Amino acid sequence: KQEVTQIPAALSVPEGENLVLNCSFTDSAIYNLQWFRQDPGKGLTSLLLIQSSQREQTSGRLNASLDKSSGRSTLYIAASQPGDSATYLCAVRGGSEKLVFGKGTKLTVNP
Amino acid sequence: DADVTQTPRNRITKTGKRIMLECSQTKGHDRMYWYRQDPGLGLQLIYYSFDVKDINKGEISDGYSVSRQAQAKFSLSLESAIPNQTALYFCATSDSGAPAYNEQFFGPGTRLTVL
Numbered sequence: 659k660q661e662v663t664q665i666p667a668a669l670s671v672p673e674g675e676n677l678v679l680n681c682s683f684t685d686s687a688i689y690n691l692q693w694f695r696q697d698p699g700k701g702l703t704s705l706l707l708i709q710s711s712q713r714e715q716t717s718g719r720l721n722a723s724l725d726k727s728s729g730r731s732t733l734y735i736a737a738s739q740p741g742d743s744a745t746y747l748c749a750v751r752g753g754s755e756k757l758v759f760g761k762g763t764k765l766t767v768n769p
Numbered sequence: 770d771a772d773v774t775q776t777p778r779n780r781i782t783k784t785g786k787r788i789m790l791e792c793s794q795t796k797g798h799d800r801m802y803w804y805r806q807d808p809g810l811g812l813q814l815i816y817y818s819f820d821v822k823d824i825n826k827g828e829i830s831d832g833y834s835v836s837r838q839a840q841a842k843f844s845l846s847l848e849s850a851i852p853n854q855t856a857l858y859f860c861a862t863s864d865s866g867a868p869a870y871n872e873q874f875f876g877p878g879t880r881l882t883v884l
Binding site for chain 1: 802809810811812814817819827828857859861871872873874875876877878880
């Protein structure tokens with residue numbers, strides 16, 4: 659059974675800092691991996707999707723990498739801003755077509 | 770207008786009542802999903818549908834049923850609500866064709882409280 663772990667559960671950084679969020683998964687036979695952002699009480703916003711054949715994807719200040727063989731992905735946020743404060747969720751999709759989610763990392767960026 | 774909408778956004782009901790949560794999408798996606806989110810447990814898949822005639826159980830389907838009325842509409846029913854079904858419910862959609870590769874897009878959620 660696929661399990662997805664995100665460490666740390668919470669992270670607090672000063673504005674302007676570059677930071678990395680980690681995601682690990684137990685079964686490397688994945689189809690793709692998706693990073694989401696969730697604001698309190700709100701829905702999930704898709705940030706980046708990486709196919710299993712890709713190593714990374716970039717969108718603005720965000721860069722996501724994927725190392726399928728080691729079961730790891732990272733989300734790099736450059737020059738963090740208070741508006742980046744949210745919970746970041748990682749989810750992997752295997753052959754069953756279902757997304758398996760981690761429990762998220764709660765990020766706080768302090769002005 | 771939002772691409773994936775859910776109604777109602779908030780609902781308080783009593784134990785034993787039947788309720789329906791509705792999801793509509795204008796993205797033209799073929800696949801739709803229902804998830805629930807509980808604090809500390811993350812998101813869990815309840816049901817998913819690959820098209821109008823293809824509906825599948827997820828991890829936690831007991832106590833729930835679904836109906837795919839059209840490609841754009843997917844509803845979730847709680848036949849007899851119980852307090853441990855209190856949660857945040859999300860609908861999601863995806864396009865199975867390239868290059869979307871099933872990237873999932875979520876609605877704003879329905880906060881359900883069962884007293």
